[in-house]
Amino acid sequence: MTAVLDATGLGKRYGRRRWGLRNCSFAIPPGRVVALVGANGAGKSTLLRLIAGLTRPTEGVVRIDGVPTHRREALARVAYVGQTKPLYDGFTVAEMIRFGAVTNPAFDQPGTADRLRDLGIPLERSVGRLSGGQRTQVAIALALGKRADVVLLDEPMADLDPLARPALLGELMATVEEHGCTVVLSSHALTELADVCDSLLLVNDGGLQVAGLIDDLVTGHRLLVGPVEAYAGTAGVVSARTTERQATALVQWRDEPVDPRWAVHPVTLSDVVLGYLRSPDATVAARPRQVPA
């Protein structure tokens, strides 16, 4: 497996003692759409900013095609849209597109203009007079227009309306298919992520807890529901919730017989993410096809 994006022992400390992210290692091949999930303050934006080369690692390294991202030559290969959109309020949308073309050698100027026209965004309007969602659309169109190998989007759907969200996800899929880039997308919208992402990075309290292909993670876990007495001795439990009489447990599934009192249910991406978030010390046992570096 050749990775377009890989990290080894990556960490970022803020000030003298607070680690935003630590011990982060993974390898992601080209053409993947990666869901980056985690609780508020877990370290998602820190990881994206490290990949974008906007902040230097305190320890370890993250590379695009083998080039550390804090090096200048990596800059053209990565596009980043943060939670604060990097736009100039005094420019019109058309001027922002021209600016993108002047500052990025491979920029797709006509394609970006067409995309924004299709979204109904007036190219002659100044950026400062766009709505929050329209600003997001412009920032994302500029990032995709850069034709970078790695596209990083930090909570891109947060201020998009219910029609714009699936449209954006469709656009991302089309871009990946056409250009083979890798997209890393942070979001709390787990159901929407499950529709488009094939890989998962889950950060929990500043550490990378889960990295893997979503299909493998979903087929590799089950929800067991049964009486609390069945819970004792159950193998592979990631996390469990119990009421007085009933237990619900997310387990790593090994296709082995379980106590017949359990009802066994398939899981969704949300079940897996919530199960690991509830249990920060749990690790994934088997990651057959996408192994962290």
Ligand SMILES: Nc1ncnc2c1ncn2[C@@H]1O[C@H](COP(=O)(O)OP(=O)(O)OP(=O)(O)O)[C@@H](O)[C@H]1O
């Ligand atoms: N510039 C900074 N200076 C000091 N601490 C910071 C800075 N940026 C982030 N942190 C801290 O690092 C940790 C990770 O923050 P980060 O923004 O990466 O989390 P996040 O997962 O993106 O959160 P959210 O989902 O709320 O956006 C938090 O504890 C945060 O307070």
